[in-house]
Amino acid sequence: MSAPDISEMGWREWLLSERPQSRSQARLGRAYMTWRRFTANQLAVIGLFIILALVFVAIFAGLLAPYSPVVGDLRGARLLPPDWAHWMGTDDQGRDILSRVIYGSRLTLYVIVLVALIAAPIGLIVGTVAGYAGGWTDAILMRITDIFLAFPKLILALAFVAALGPGIENAIIAIAITSWPPYARIARAETLMVRNSDYIKAVEIMGASPGRIIMRHIMPMCISSLIVRVTLDMAGIIIIAAGLGFLGLGAQPPLPEWGAMIASGRRFILDQWWVAAMPGMAILVVSLGFNLLGDGLRDALDPRSSGQ
Template sequence: MTDATWKDWLLSDAPRSRGQARLAGLYQGWLKLSRNWMAMVGLGILVVLVMVAMFAPLLAPHDPFAQDLLLRLKPIGFEDHLLGTDSLGRDILSRLIYGSRITLYIVALVTLIAPVVGLLVGTVAGYLGGFVDATLMRITDVFLAFPRLVLALAFVAALGAGIENAVLAISLTAWPPYARMARAETLTIRNSDFIAAIRLQGAGPLRILVKHIWPLCLSSLIVRITLDMAGIILAAAGLGFLGLGAQPPSPEWGAMISEGRRFILDHWWVATLPGLAIFTVSLAFNLLGDGLRDVLDPKDGGSQ
């Protein structure tokens, strides 16, 4: 097919198959997202972040763990250290590049844990109702009653310092908003006519949840995940700053800020550059999340 034929096929008002309808929906969503230049800026930054993390060994000019006390606290642009060095003479650019891997690792693991737990809890509570709903929502309220970072600190203090424990702690504090959102979606869907028709056909609660309710919650879930990424990154950086996340000499951005705070007045770049990295990635996720909300969230006029 030519490009024009493909576009006509994707934009057809009368799709001939379910696959064509899904591809058409994705294409139309992409067209709407691509018209939002701020969302595209966020997407571009995240694509660059992923590429940097993937090719870190090729892009990093130095070993991020190599120390040279003769080169400690060198300024930006010093010889072949483009962004200077830290208090142990390690190349800051190389550590930022390798630190992107840790950031994506944390984001990926939390994304695999927290939304799934929240979706399970919320949809089960919303669909079954009654005692199950009341019990699960009261547990959710207990988690929501505490600030996320404070609760994460408590979990890490109990579990011990380390990046895996930090991921688990952040996940345990991140799932309640997803549960509340999934419950609200389920309460709206469960009494609809098509769910009643599915029940009459003999479908059980598990099949209804998995096949019919979960897919309808995905669009709101994706938007929420994208908008939550900034908070997850900041929580991970906060734990790293306090020495409860990734442990030295790991080039985690929060830990780099913690190491550089002692020199913030005379050698500002040591702490400022990882802070700018956190700010840039967090901003990128927020920009992309706003764009996805316009496309996916029907309450804001988007299309599913």
């Protein structure tokens, strides 16, 4: 469709055209419909706003934090309640909790991004190879997956961190190792649905190798389901990372990790409640945001769930 036709019809009509004139128009139309389904869910929009706020705070933490996250005033600002000078109060080291929560958003975003970048590709590769190859390959890969799924994620992550040693990097590796099996299951199920389709058979007849078929034609079909599952799992990843930090196996002091902040504040939970409550509230809000965003993405990306 030419540019004048776009101006005459309007962008909305052009994107919603039932007869797209190019692949670009078809892709933009699908993206626009997905966005409309997503924005129709107000809770999903709230979740998106929370996650965008997390990213914004993490990027500009140095400008937003009013005080140092690691240096405090032991003499004059120890365990102060929330006030105009310290909106979330101070901890037992005289450090501003708001500043530590703001800088802690960087660690939280660092963990969830790296875990997603490690675990999702592993699960995608394992699931698509198992589903397409079948036979003994499928049996072996899925039994390995079942072994990982047999253990609770936190317990398995604790075991790996205990073997690797405490630290934020080792915690990320441990969480990623325990997070890929559900993604493999989803990718395998999606692969089994399309493995014997006419589309895949035609590609095979054209002489495409199994690796090319998996990489170019099967994996893209699994991406939308995987994105939804990864987004929904982000809340669990945050809680596991906070649990490892709470036990002293995640980020080490004086890093402002939310789980470690809760651990240091549990001694004052009755009298100075804000020391543990403020980072706990941050975990709650961010986890809620990812859950709301994941629900919205599921409705928008999955045609079966949206009735289309």
